[in-house]
Amino acid sequence: MIKPVYVYGSPVLRRVAQDITPDYPxxxxxxxxxxxTMYHSDGIGLAAPQVGLSIRLFVMDGNPLAEDNPELEGFKKVFINAHIVEKDEHExxxxxxxxxxxxxxxxxxxxxxxxxxxxDENFTPHEERYDGVAARIIQHEYDHLDGILFTDKVSTIRKQLLKSKLNAITKGKFSASYKVKLA
Known part of the structure; x- marks a missing residue:
C-alpha cells in the first residue's frame, strides 16, 4: 500500500526515532x-519517519543510479535499528x-x-563499511532517524535562501507527483 510522505514541517521528521523489536506489528x-511508496515516489531511499513512524527503519534501492554508479546495481537493502559507528574524515x-x-x-x-x-528484515545483525554514493544514501536516510534533514547541513547562506521555499512547503504551496501529508 502506498503511504503518504510526510513533508517539511511535520513534527515526526524532527524526532529521534526508537529502536524496534522483531515482534513490531x-x-x-x-x-x-x-x-x-519509495518506488511510486521515484525515490532511492525512504525512512520510517517519512511515512509518519518514529522508528529506526529505512529502505533503499540504488538501482536507479546504477548506470552512473555500477556498484549500486542490485543494491537493495533494509536497515533496522541502524547506528553509524565510524565516519571517514574525508568529506x-x-x-x-x-x-x-x-x-x-x-x-x-x-x-x-x-x-x-x-x-536486516530477519533481525540478522550486520556491521558493514560503505563508500561513495551508497554511503551517502545511507547517511541521508540515517539522518531521518535522528530528526535531521539534508537542508540542516547546507551553509548558513543557503539556509537563508531556502527559507521562503521551506515555509511554502509547510503551507502546502508546492507540487509533488506522489501522495504527501502536511504537518
Missing part, C-alpha cells in the same frame, strides 16, 4: 509498503534531494565512507 507489511560534496522536501536540491558535504551496525 506487521513489520514485513510495513517494509513492503515503504518500498512501494565529499554531492547534490541531494528528499521526498520530504519536494522540488529542492542542494549540495551537501558528507563523509566519503562509513561503518554502520544494523539488523
Amino acid at each position: 506487521k513489520l514485513k507489511e510495513l517494509i513492503d509498503d515503504m518500498f512501494e 565529499t560534496l554531492y547534490n541531494e534531494g528528499c521526498l520530504s522536501i519536494p522540488n529542492i536540491r542542494e549540495d551537501v558535504e558528507r563523509p566519503e565512507s562509513i561503518v554502520i551496525r544494523y539488523v
Whole structure:
C-alpha cells in the first residue's frame, strides 16, 4: 500500500526515532509498503519517519543510479535499528534531494565512507563499511532517524535562501507527483 510522505514541517521528521523489536506489528507489511511508496515516489531511499513512524527503519534501492554508479546495481537493502559507528574524515560534496522536501536540491558535504551496525528484515545483525554514493544514501536516510534533514547541513547562506521555499512547503504551496501529508 502506498503511504503518504510526510513533508517539511511535520513534527515526526524532527524526532529521534526508537529502536524496534522483531515482534513490531506487521513489520514485513510495513517494509513492503515503504518500498512501494519509495518506488511510486521515484525515490532511492525512504525512512520510517517519512511515512509518519518514529522508528529506526529505512529502505533503499540504488538501482536507479546504477548506470552512473555500477556498484549500486542490485543494491537493495533494509536497515533496522541502524547506528553509524565510524565516519571517514574525508568529506565529499554531492547534490541531494528528499521526498520530504519536494522540488529542492542542494549540495551537501558528507563523509566519503562509513561503518554502520544494523539488523536486516530477519533481525540478522550486520556491521558493514560503505563508500561513495551508497554511503551517502545511507547517511541521508540515517539522518531521518535522528530528526535531521539534508537542508540542516547546507551553509548558513543557503539556509537563508531556502527559507521562503521551506515555509511554502509547510503551507502546502508546492507540487509533488506522489501522495504527501502536511504537518
